[in-house]
Structure formats: C-alpha cells, structure tokens
Amino acid sequence: MISVEAALEIILNEIKPLGMERINILSSLGRVLGEDISASTDNPPWDNSAMDGYALRAIDTKTASKDKPITLKVIEDLPAGYTAKKTIKKGEAIRIMTGAPMPKGADAVLMVEDTEKSEVGSKKPAPERIYRGSEVKIFREAKLGDNIRKAGEDFRKGDIVLTKGISIRPAEIGMLAAVGKPVIYVHQRPKVAVLSTGDELVEIDETPTDGKIRNSNSYAIAAQVKTCGAIPVQLGIARDNKKDLREKLEFGLTADCIVSSGGVSVGDFDFVKDVLKEMGSEMKFWKVAMKPGKPLAFGVIGGKPAFGLPGNPISSMVAFEQFTMPAILKMMGKREVFKRVFNALLTKPIKKKPGRVHFVRAALEQKNGQFYAAPLEGQGSGILSSMVKANCLIILPEDAKDIEKDSKVKVQMLDQGFLYQDKPGY
C-alpha cells in the first residue's frame, strides 16, 4: 500500500502539458496562455480625462468657490474618440468627456458637478456637435493634474501584460482585447476517453435485471472531465472478456488520456493487467492508502496516461478528484493542479483507524466567517445520495484516529458552489 502523495508524485512525473493551439480569445476562457503577451502601445495611449467635466488650466481656477465662482470661456466640446482642435489659453476651458485625450494647454479636469451646467452640445451626431461657444461657472479650485489619467499608467509599450502559463479569466480576455490580440496560443485541451468495465453494467437507458446495475460511473466521470475543462469521449462498457476490453481500450488510444472504472480490485486484477500488458503498457497497480478509492491502476499505454479507477461510484469520483484531475489540469498547462485545502471545524465526531487517508463527504457552512464541516450520513463507497448532498470532502490524515467534535479539520471544496450565497453579502 502506498501513500496518496507517493501515488500522485509517480503519476504527475509521467504527465506533460499538451502542445499549443491558436484560438480566438473568447474561446480561451479557462485555458492556459501559451505565450507571453506584450503591449505594442502605452495604455492609456495618451493623457485623458477620468471624468465628464471641463479641461482647463488649474491656475485659472484659483480662489474659485461656490460663493465666488470664476467664469471661463468654453471653446470646444470634446467627446471621447476625438482630439481637441484648439489649444486652451488663459481663461479658457474645453468641455470634455471621460476618456477623451487631454487638450493642449490643459493641466486639470474639473468634474461637471463642480461647475454650472453648460450646454451639453447639440444633438447632431459627432463630430458635427462641436461646441459653438459658451461660458462655464467654476465653483471649485482645480489642482494640477486633477482627474487626468496619465498615458501609460496601466501599462507601457513593451511591457509583458500577461505571462505564459496563467489561466484565462474575463480580466485576461479584456486585456488581450485591449492590446489587440484577437487570437492567441493556448495549451490544447486533452481528450479523455472514459470506459466502464464489467458484465454487471447496462447502459443508462436500459432497465437492469438479474444482478445488473446502470453504468452511472461513465457519466459521473465524463462530467468530472468536463469540469476540468477537458473533452470526454465515452467509450461505453467493456465486458469482462479480453477481446471486448482490448477493443474498447484501443478506441481510447485516439485520446490523450484513458480513464476506466471497475476491474481493478483483487478479483479481476490479473485479467485487466494481462490485456494492458499485451497492449504494451507499463502498468502500475497499487493499493493506495485512502478510503474510499483504495485500488488504483495507473500506467502509460502508447504514451497516453491511463487510470484504472475503482468500480464503486464514490471511490471512482474521489480517486478521479485526487489523481486524474491534477493530471488533466497539468496536461492543460495549469500550474495549480491540486484542490486547495481549507480549515474548518468539525460539527460531530468521526470514527477512524490509522493507516489510510479518509475522504469524508460533508456539508460545508460558514457562520460568522468561520467554516464548519458537517460529515454526512452514508459514507459507504456506493452511496451516491450523500455525494449529492456534499459540497466538500473532509480529509483525515493517514495517521489520524477518532476525531472529536470541534476539531480543526482540512476540507477540499467539491465544486465552486460555495463561492455563491443566497443573499447579498455587503
């Protein structure tokens, strides 16, 4: 029996990130960037107004107040997207919109709320709606540089704005758009073949009889593959005979990774191993010191990593989460491939013998900012109903014994559901 960490190390040593492909940035959400992205211009490209208001010379507003306003001559109306035609001289101002380049001669912007509402320009489409002369009352002193966004304050020409290896979120897509990169290199998504084995299985649209059950594992595992951002390919059910198993496994060789469930416990052990050996795999079969999920097979067939997960539904899901998910994420080029571990307080005692890491299905809650983990009823490796109720796994270390209520335990979130709540949190 080897430890979870030892198994994980052996697995990840065999995994390499997949190569690159060029895709549209809007399709790149969740993918890993395959190139450094540098800026070809400053951003903003020029000093510009942070407000709707008046571009002016700060010195001209000295002593201005609500009671003693100063009046300036408005010489132009400058919408965003245009540059001022005129240069501001003493006693002059230009009506300016947020984002418009600062006019020559101006060194500050006063927001419109600190002025007396002047014309907002004619209703004709720009650029015709250039201002045709008016005045503005200034109720406040402007300081040098007020409400000016400096050229390059976000980033400078030549700066690496996104580095190879980061995961792409909406902010990164915004940045790629801002620097004019509609198409980028990202790591490819692995295609993952999913196979269930066993004469006891029938397809999910069939009615099981006579000792048979439905092939639910393939669906749960294919869904797990999707949550990683990879592409599942469902190979269906391989029957417990060499010919069928070999045929189905060969179908899987078009994928980047093969995941089977069932057939790896003591009983059918030799049988699956034989077929894999015939196919040229250096297969490592282990008992891993964990519960659920003890029997695990891992090997490399034709250069493709192959996972033989246990057949019990929860065992296979937990083993996928601990071993296959990090491998898939690494193939996708991700750097952070392990589920983060958070601290929580245990709401009731758990019985445990030392010797294996236990993954306990639990309901995570937050009260006054503190996490509480409530172990669920029904921890058997076939009990799907508790997996449905769970939003986290409590991780009890290999050497831990019985754990008391209120103990600090480690938890992994099963999904991103805990990032949302049913009331605003302000």
Added chain:
Amino acid sequence: MISVEAALEIILNEIKPLGMERINILSSLGRVLGEDISASTDNPPWDNSAMDGYALRAIDTKTASKDKPITLKVIEDLPAGYTAKKTIKKGEAIRIMTGAPMPKGADAVLMVEDTEKSEVGSKKPAPERIYRGSEVKIFREAKLGDNIRKAGEDFRKGDIVLTKGISIRPAEIGMLAAVGKPVIYVHQRPKVAVLSTGDELVEIDETPTDGKIRNSNSYAIAAQVKTCGAIPVQLGIARDNKKDLREKLEFGLTADCIVSSGGVSVGDFDFVKDVLKEMGSEMKFWKVAMKPGKPLAFGVIGGKPAFGLPGNPISSMVAFEQFTMPAILKMMGKREVFKRVFNALLTKPIKKKPGRVHFVRAALEQKNGQFYAAPLEGQGSGILSSMVKANCLIILPEDAKDIEKDSKVKVQMLDQGFLYQDKPGY
C-alpha cells in the same frame, strides 16, 4: 445616489427564471434541474457484497483465526453482474466479487485478505468461468452482516433523489445515470446580447489612432457572461448616433438580456435615454453608491432586462459582477446568485471616505488557514493590469472610513482559481 443593495433589489424583482428545456444529462453540467427526480427502484437493488471475498454463514466461521483456520467448501464463483445459482448451506461458501448480489443462505462476506487465496476462476470469459470446486481457509470470524451492502441503503424506490432547483454537478449526473434518466428538464440558458457604445472605440483587430481605443469591454463582458453559464451574443460597437444605437439595440431584442457598456455617464445620458424611451423601455438611470461603477442604467425593453454598464473597463466588470451576474444566474434558475463573502485580514491600510461601497482589487492568500487580502497598486477604473493580478475584491462598506492594516475585511473571490493550489494539501 442609491445603495448597491437597493439597486440589486430593484433589478432582481424584474427578473424571472427562464422556462425549461429537455437536454441530455451530460450536457446539463452547471444547469439547474427543472424537475424532481424520483427513483424507480431501490439502490442498491438487492443486498450485495461490498468486497471481493467469500459469501458465507457467519456462524460457520466461529472461532476461526490465523492459527486455527476453518475450511469451507467453495461451491460457486460469483462475478458481479450475475446471480448465484446455488444456495449456501452449512460449511459452504461462494467466492464473490464486489457488487455481486448476495447468494441465498449467506449472511456475511469475509474479505479475500482474511482467507487463503483460492482459485480466482478460470481465464475463460464469464459466465463460463463458474467455479468448479475448491476449498478456502478462513482466518477470521465473520460477524452477521459483515461487508454486505443492504438493498436500498442509498435510496429507496419512490424517494426524491434530486430536487428541482439544484445545480447539476458530476455527482448529480452520476445520480441521474444511476436512476436511468438520460434526458432531463433544466432551465434554459439565457442568451445575453453584449454591446459597446462610443465613437472612441475601434474593433480589436484594428489599430486605434487619433483619440481611439480598442473595444475591450465587449470581450471582457462576453467572457463574464460565459462564466455565468450563459450564451453571449456580441453586437459589436454602437456609434454615438441615434440610428446606429437603435439598430444595434434592436438586434439585441432576440436575446434574453441586453448588456451595454459606455454612454451612461452624465455626458451622453440624455442621448441613450432618448433611444431607449423610443424603444418603449422604462429605463431607470442611477448613480449607485459604489466605486468603481457609479453610473448604472437598468430597465426592461420588450420584456428583456437591459443593463447599461459604465464605460470604464473595471467599472463595467465590477458592475457586471454585482448586478448582471446575479440577474443572469436567477434567469438560469439558480438560488444562490450572489458572490459569497469571506473574511480576510488586510495586509496594508486603505484610504477611504464614507459614502460609497468600495470594491478594491486584491490578491487573496492563505497562510496557516487564515485568509489575507493584499490590495493591489493601481485602483483606477481604467487599470486592467491590476484586475489581471487580482483574484478577489475587498468590499469596504458604504460608511467605512480609512481602514487600518490587519483589519478584518470582507472579500469576494473573482473566480474559482483560489480553489486550487500548487502543492498537494494532505
């Protein structure tokens, strides 16, 4: 100026979940279940073995030990997927695989490790590989019911195993497969039209000149729409004239929701409002007491919610996250539509005046199980580079003033990245 919560309440009161559609369960990941799912049979359907081992009568193993084993006659070899042909009588056992139905007469299973390895069955394909007679040495007393999974211990015929309104994760897909539901009702995904407004914008594959910038907002917002699980439709750029704005907004009426950015600050206010009024919208324009993101327009055009987000990149992303995302999630049928708020300690002081909720881009870290939030440099509403570095928003309440280092602050995670880490956490 109205509060964030008041704006949110007005918005969500206008939003109804979309209707149902029937889809394949593997396509249902992240969707919201539209029907209660009940079980048509018990699960497991019959008592079955939790282990590979021997089904036997517990009474026959009394006093068995490593030193004084008891020998039983093995009368059959029972793989999973088949039912035993024989009934166990005194002194007899049946070799049984995990998941196989319990044979008649047996009341316990002893795991194979507590026996002396007997034949594993011939290598012929099942069902031919029925055991042809052998013996097994028993090294341990079995207790009544040992290693038997009882029929119905997961769920019973008629039980509601999944309730309407839950979000579908891999566990739910496994459950749907297990109860034989290949196709289910889920809430439809909203189609969300995304529009940018402004003469200052050029498309992202063009080179901006003369006061122009690239239309990055549409891409960031479309990506945000995708992270909600909804379908973005990019309408492109509407120029600052009534005709173009109206035409583009009308294209958006085929969607379930319209999101525009820009054109809602003081300057162009009347202009956009005019067009929307002409189109029959009861448009609410607000200043919301938040930073960034102050100017926000919301209304209903032809029954479709329409959001006018601010034009600054970070303002529009933050306003989307606080207002549009909950609306989209509600349309999708979700119950938990608000970002959860976590507690963190502030790593350095933040200056703030009372009057608005501040959303501060920050880097969240975890040390010894405690969250720390480090505010990032560059909090201007146009600074994309700090949004790229951020993985959370610190939320400073409306009435808060300057906040000291080590203060407890609230944070919302920007994405699910924080659920992963770069080392195993066992």
